[in-house]
Amino acid sequence: MALSKKDRRQEKILAALDRNPSMRVSELAETLDVSSETIRRDLTHLDDAGRINRTYGGAVRGQVSEPHLAERLGQHVEARQAIARTAMNLIGEAETIFIGGGATTLHFARALRSTTRRLTVLTPAHRVAAELSENPNIQIMCLPGVYDGKEGLVTGPETLAAIRRFYTPVAFMGASGVDAGGVSEAMLGPSEVYRAMIECSQVAYVLADQSKFDRRSLRYITGWTEGIHLVTDAAPAAELLERLKAGNAGLHLSYVSQAPASF
Structure with a gap:
């Protein structure tokens, strides 16, 4: 009918x-x-x-929120693993980093377990902390806050206050949506946490596979400016690419079957 x-x-x-x-x-x-x-x-x-x-x-x-973390972990696995490998090369000489929550950042944490360098990681994500705890070279600082068991991370005023006590050279985080306007998050609590991480780091890498392209979620956490880098598995469409270049933001491509590229 x-x-x-x-x-x-x-x-x-x-x-x-x-x-x-x-x-x-x-x-x-x-x-x-x-x-x-x-x-x-x-x-x-x-x-x-x-x-x-x-x-x-x-x-x-009513359906803008993402599926729970357990469900997302089974999606786009190959692409997210490729993004994680590229992100490993973006730590540079940093000795301390922020890592946010989410499926792609958990893949990043799993890749980071193999590092032989000493590193301090500050994270609101308990599953990220658990993954990294297997490597004795990594010192983990779990941020305080109200725990969300479905997402496996903490949020709230205590989390924000703890983040603002520190400043790291590099932050890594995921995203619910990526479009020409910037990076957006479907949940209010995590959006505030990730925004604080960006404010308290010199460079922020947004780990987001192409399924997040041209999606805007509930709240923007950042626009495309200098110091914000998109790490993804496919070249963005023209409008997003132009916004990245206009804002002096960075782009790092992690093609699954090809060598990574950057600007």
Whole structure:
């Protein structure tokens, strides 16, 4: 059965919220070329159906959050392992680094277990700490905070305060979304933690496979500026590539079957 005009419009609303998970009524009305009253009625219907969450003046897509860490670990494994190997070469001479949470950073931690150099790692991610604990050359500082068992990391005021006590040459973190506007995160707590890590490091490497391209999640944690580097497994599309170059951000490509490239 063909979709009704109303159903088609509501599917377009959901698609718009997938591209920009937090949109105001006025933005949706302009995008779909309908009245604000029509959008409000549609949002109420979608909210009642559990497909979105209404906010003051707009809506948030109900399915914008990422799958749990355990599920993500089984996705894009080969690409993430290649990214992890490239990231190993980006530590440089740093003796202390931040490592965030997430699936790709956990692959990075697994690769880092083989290092023979002495290194201090500060991390909010307990699974990252557990992986690195197998290497006696790595000293691990687990940051304090409120623990999220599904993501295996801590967040909150205590975590932010601890991060701001330190300054490291290099930080490594994942991302829920990567687009021309910058790097975004689906969860508020981790987004604050990763933003603090960027502020307290000289260089930040964002480890994100191509499945994160052209996705914007709930909150931006950084734009493309000098000191921000994208480490990924495929060349970005033209718009993102131009933003990287315009902001003097870095790009490091980790092709699975080819030698890595950088600018």
